Amino acid sequence: MTNLLSIADLGREGIEELMGLTDNMVEVSNRAMPKVPALKGRTVVSLFFEDSTRTRVSFETAAKRLSADTMTFSVSTSSVKKGESVRDTIETIEAMGIDAFVVRHRSAGVPWQIARWSDAAIINAGDGWHEHPTQALLDCYTIRTHLGGLEGRRIAIVGDIKHSRVARSDCLAFTALGAEVTLVAPPTLLPPSLEGWPVKVSHDLDAVLPWVDVVYLLRMQRERMNEALLPSLREYTARYGLTARRAAKLGAEALVMHPGPMNRGVEIAAEVADLPRSVITEQVRNGVAVRMAVLYRLIGPGADLPRLAPDERSRDGGRDRDDRPETETETEAPTGVDRGGASRD
Numbered sequence: 001m002t003n004l005l006s007i008a009d010l011g012r013e014g015i016e017e018l019m020g021l022t023d024n025m026v027e028v029s030n031r032a033m034p035k036v037p038a039l040k041g042r043t044v045v046s047l048f049f050e051d052s053t054r055t056r057v058s059f060e061t062a063a064k065r066l067s068a069d070t071m072t073f074s075v076s077t078s079s080v081k082k083g084e085s086v087r088d089t090i091e092t093i094e095a096m097g098i099d100a101f102v103v104r105h106r107s108a109g110v111p112w113q114i115a116r117w118s119d120a121a122i123i124n125a126g127d128g129w130h131e132h133p134t135q136a137l138l139d140c141y142t143i144r145t146h147l148g149g150l151e152g153r154r155i156a157i158v159g160d161i162k163h164s165r166v167a168r169s170d171c172l173a174f175t176a177l178g179a180e181v182t183l184v185a186p187p188t189l190l191p192p193s194l195e196g197w198p199v200k201v202s203h204d205l206d207a208v209l210p211w212v213d214v215v216y217l218l219r220m221q222r223e224r225m226n227e228a229l230l231p232s233l234r235e236y237t238a239r240y241g242l243t244a245r246r247a248a249k250l251g252a253e254a255l256v257m258h259p260g261p262m263n264r265g266v267e268i269a270a271e272v273a274d275l276p277r278s279v280i281t282e283q284v285r286n287g288v289a290v291r292m293a294v295l296y297r298l299i300g301p302g303a304d305l306p307r308l309a310p311d312e313r314s315r316d317g318g319r320d321r322d323d324r325p326e327t328e329t330e331t332e333a334p335t336g337v338d339r340g341g342a343s344r345d
Helices: 011-029 052-064 086-094 111-115 133-148 164-176 203-209 233-240 280-299
Strands: 043-048 069-074 098-107 121-128 154-156 180-184 200-202 214-217 255-256
Touching: 011 133, 011 164, 043 052, 043 086, 043 111, 043 164, 043 200, 043 214, 052 069, 052 098, 052 121, 052 233, 052 280, 069 086, 086 111, 086 203, 086 214, 098 280, 111 121, 121 133, 121 280, 133 214, 133 255, 154 203, 164 180, 180 203, 200 203, 255 280
Parallel strands: 043 069, 043 098, 098 121, 154 180, 154 214, 180 200, 214 255
Antiparallel strands: none
């Protein structure tokens, strides 16, 4: 794997491999000093053409915990404002010597185009309405942590499906791991065609809630709407909001999830967001470990992963790694993974 553009790039086997690697990255993150030298000397660039808090900061934290250098690209202060094209921007930054681009763009397909222009690893951090693969991976990991796996689990994705890249990636990932997915939304908030989507559809949230293992809520993406798709937010909340009354219909072990940012009082009641069954903050925490795994898999030493030491000291008495002969240097990786020497494709 040289890029992560879509969940379809992974399939079930690839998703499960990253889940296993994430287990080790969680162990790293739980240490008193959550930093290892696995990507020392590598450079990761956050290239965000849209506003972001969670995803951008999560990727930067992940890169730093692996000791990679990070660069942050801000459109508002870049030459894009002077008319520079995306291609020229990519080629300019790549000329500085970088290993990975984390790309978010308002237009679908841009990460694929960048992958044609660049030899660096490309990670899709969200392209238009299309996909957001690392969000789907962290969602799978969170469900796996609580429910033991997704095989046979029933998941309802509720809300603005039409404009949601998260919904598309989640449907691919959840069903690849054996879950049964139901989309719950008014007709105006569903895609024009669901051909090829391995899902069921319902317009009645109350009928779906008692039998699901996970209810996954999406916000109304009003910034992407060019027309009035609902009479009012109040009516939407009345029919599709997860109120305290509706949350009481859920099974004892059912989870409440949301990719953020939440609109409390619209798709989710404030008191429901704070229930013990709500794992929204845990999704954010798991996102760092998942993105550590993705970065390590793409620009680390390869699939045969060596061990990560608890600290950055070398085995030869403390000499700096940069001072050691090339044949003597060892890259270390998370506990519990076999040592190997494969290099990135």
